[in-house]
Amino acid sequence: MGQPLQLPDELKPFVDLGALIDWMDHQHLGYGAFTAVTPLTGGTQNILLRLTRGGRDYIFRRPPPTPRKESHDVMRREARVLGALQGTSVPHPGLIASEPDENQLGYAFLLMEPIDGFNPSEGLPAFHASDPTVRSRMGLSYVESLAALAEVNAELPNFGQPDGFLERQVGRWQAQLEGYSRVDAWPGLACGVDRVADWLERNRPTDYRPGLIHGDCHLANTMFEHQSGELAALIDWELATMGDPRLDLGWIIATWPDPLGRDTVGMEITPWDGFPDIDTLIAHYGQRTSRSLDSATWFGVLACYKLGILLEGTYARSLAGRAPKAVGERLHAATIALFDRAARMTAA
Template sequence: MESAVDMESLTAWMTDRGLGSGPLTGVATLAGGTQNILLRFTRDGRDYVFRRPPLHPRPNSNETMRREARVLRALAGTPVPHPGLITNCDDESVLGVAFYLMEPVEGFNPVGQLPEPHASSAEMRHAMGLALVDGIAALGALDHEALGLADFGKPANFLARQVDRWRSQLGGYREFEGWTGPDALPSVAAVGAWLERHRPERFTPGIMHGDYHLANVMYRPDGAELAAIIDWELATIGDPLLDLGWVLATWPDGKSESTVSVKPWDGFPSAEELVARYASKSDRDLSAIDWYHVLACYKLGILLEGTYARACAGKAPRDTGDKLHGRAVHLFERAEALIR
């Protein structure tokens, strides 16, 4: 992926901004949960992480980079663990895309096999689950207007827009030849109708991460605390309780393979413990938390079904599509159980 970045132009741009002198050394590609390109390197004794859109950017990729940089800048000095923004470049003429530089995070992502000492301590894993919720409780408590993010999203009618938005997305998959249609997802219409009938009347707007789960955080190597919340590309101003709903929708329930796999799993808190922990850290009204859990199942199930629809048309690997369709079906079964 280093070849996707004009290192000479990046070096010159950094020099112009007083970010060290001499060559960029130790350049290494970092794995990420998205197609965005991440490089770590050293210059003049300082370590940097570089982030840019994918090699084949989507139409909104550059704007997404600008938004990520903006929210990271706003989070500076807050209790929310995040990668520190060093600087960003909105000028696409420098490298052909918008990009930014951030401080490296010393930590690990928990997906897959946990390292030591976490793998050997059920007590530490329990604390890791609680720390996950602490991260969004802290995020949701921030005053987004005071942080300069008043225009970062459209919170008016945010909840009222959700079902139509995702119902429309599901309908759009009909363009993929071979897809079996919305009826392949159990109770999709009934779940959508229930969400419309039981929608909370009001909420307090705040910063949402937008894709919050174990795959999008890093933990400290020596403890259970979060080192950073990462991948802010879907951040907006909306209802922060949807972040908690997203955690619940991706949390294992013992009935199928989880959307996010962490091993060993024993010791992690139950969903009920996560909700109780959030309640202890936030003054938000959690009386309708099942609604947010159902909405997250609805939204995530529809997103996963998109890969299946593309796979039916030969535009994605069939085995991946089948696997994600199975998860989507399970999410709707979970939603159905919740509304019963």
């Protein structure tokens, strides 16, 4: 299959391929011109390219064309995490090289090994769609990777704020929600937010042990092998931090699809039969980690609370004309679904 050797016009102002080649020369990464340059889609607005140089493929990742204030820090954070994961059993994109100094090419960026796999949010291939036992293995291998992550002893000084992580969660996201009131058109969120916050404060776990968190564990941030149910990689590590790794399991509890394959944030995977239910996933995770899961429900509720508030921010921005109306309404519906799920868990 032929590949374009030039960037689309809309990307040319944001990636100087000649400057990137010069940088790679200094890093001794390949030789000559790029023989393939292919823009890729991803889960974020970051620019993602697949490059071929000297017979080797690279995945290039840089911040969006209009970087946010923290965009370069996000790239630096992701590079640090991928470097720390090298040699572990956690499936992840291999880090080839990174540039933390945005003054070199105008942005911080990283080069990663390509992942040979597929993203289930884009549809299941025939091999996986035809066999429920393969789909069962997909769910189990997914939580195995998170259990492995929970056991990683990463040396990442000045990475996140692990001290007091659980104590500040409710207040941190409560303040985020209150900030949306600056949008006059935002009506507020009347779906039991205060009751969930109170429950979280009253039931906070006391057995906190810091570790590395992926931060956005969702099937859209996974890639699976083409001819098996094994996880090929957890991707999009830009929200990684140091905290309680059980929050990653909580994220799965919050977003895992219902028996029809519909998740709380608007994604649908079909066919869904064969995928393990959430209780099976929790038990499987617990067999592979030294961390107590007595508080698994608490982490699921916290994930609903945090993610719901984050998604509501896009709804508020859409009401102010700063985000598409349809996207805002879809994410507002997801927020309601997340708080509904939290309500069911706190009532159990």
